[in-house]
Amino acid sequence: MGPLVNxxxxxxxxxxxxxxxxxxxxxxxxxxxxxxxxxxxxYGDLERQSLAIGTWLQAAGYSNSRALLLYPPGLDFVSSFYGCLAGAVVAVPHHCRV
Structure with missing residues (x-):
């Protein structure tokens, strides 16, 4: 992998x-x-899940807005966080107590 700019x-x-x-x-x-x-x-699962979430967020008109992420510890949070990035949504994580 070479240098990555922007x-x-x-x-x-x-x-x-x-x-x-x-x-x-x-x-x-x-x-x-x-x-x-x-x-x-x-990597493959994360890309598929995050792009599906990001695509849904964009289609629902949530781009350039914020999303409060309330998840217990786990990998669902990770996919959702990356999904927000893919959908141009600002993720606002908050610890959810179980």
């Missing part, structure tokens, strides 16, 4: 997905324990 995080995700689609980009420790259950998200 690239967004979504652009970087697309590049990485093209190079390593099945590579793990995020791993969540479901129990909080290193030896416990984990849930993984690949």
């Amino acid at each position: 690239s967004s995080i979504v652009d970087l995700l697309r590049l990485r997905k093209a190079e390593q689609e099945s590579g793990i980009v995020y791993r969540f420790l479901a129990t909080g324990d290193v030896d416990g259950e984990t849930v993984e998200l690949t």
